Amino acid sequence: MQKKHFGVVLNPTRWWGRMPRLFWLVALFVGFLERRHARLNPVLRALLMTRVSQMCHCAFCIDANSLRLAERSGALDKVQAVSEWQPSPLFSDDERAALAYAEATTATPPRVDEAIKIELKRHFNDAAITEMTALIAFQNLSARFNAALDIPSQGLCDTFKGKPHV
Numbered sequence: 001m002q003k004k005h006f007g008v009v010l011n012p013t014r015w016w017g018r019m020p021r022l023f024w025l026v027a028l029f030v031g032f033l034e035r036r037h038a039r040l041n042p043v044l045r046a047l048l049m050t051r052v053s054q055m056c057h058c059a060f061c062i063d064a065n066s067l068r069l070a071e072r073s074g075a076l077d078k079v080q081a082v083s084e085w086q087p088s089p090l091f092s093d094d095e096r097a098a099l100a101y102a103e104a105t106t107a108t109p110p111r112v113d114e115a116i117k118i119e120l121k122r123h124f125n126d127a128a129i130t131e132m133t134a135l136i137a138f139q140n141l142s143a144r145f146n147a148a149l150d151i152p153s154q155g156l157c158d159t160f161k162g163k164p165h166v
Contacts, residue, residue: 011060011151012142026142033135039128040098040135042072047095048102048132049139050082055106056143063153065139070157079157094123098132105136 002010016023038045046069053061066079073079081088085099097119104112120129 006154006156008154010064011154012146015145015149015151029138033131033138039131043069043078044095044098045135046072047078047082047091048098048135050079051085051099051102052106052136052139053143054083055103056140056147058143058147058151059153060146060151061139061143063156066157097123101132102136105133106140 002008002013013023016026034045040048046065050062050065050069053065069082070076070079078090081090082099085091085096091099097116100116101112101120104110104116124132
């Protein structure tokens with residue numbers, strides 16, 4: 001499927017593929033988080049995944065998730081602003097609450113204080129917060145796995161031309 005969508009098999013798949021059962025478990029988890037009727041909208045999911053990727057210094061994840069964010073938002077403006085999201089006018093209040101939560105959750109150790117929880121609950125119900133936490137945790141797993149193995153970027157976001165993939 002990756003070859004059909006991207007033209008190549010992605011680098012992390014080559015590593016995960018060394019343990020097929022683990023690969024399929026991870027794929028099922030991602031599939032659930034990215035399902036059509038997820039509690040979080042596709043742009044927000046891509047936004048959170050991009051920010052966590054940046055915080056974990058995963059070149060491949062930054063590339064792949066930046067492409068996903070560009071495709072889902074239809075432009076590169078949020079991709080270019082996500083690392084400095086706080087002063088940017090491009091992000092809604094719910095995106096800001098989610099980004100603050102993603103940063104606090106990704107910190108080692110996590111630093112989710114009461115103010116972050118209160119703001120998050122203003123915009124999301126408990127089920128959405130649970131799904132968001134799972135998404136952030138998954139992206140931490142993926143980014144740390146790839147960064148530890150020096151899995152490089154594949155230039156995926158460089159191919160974005162303003163027209164999302166089908």
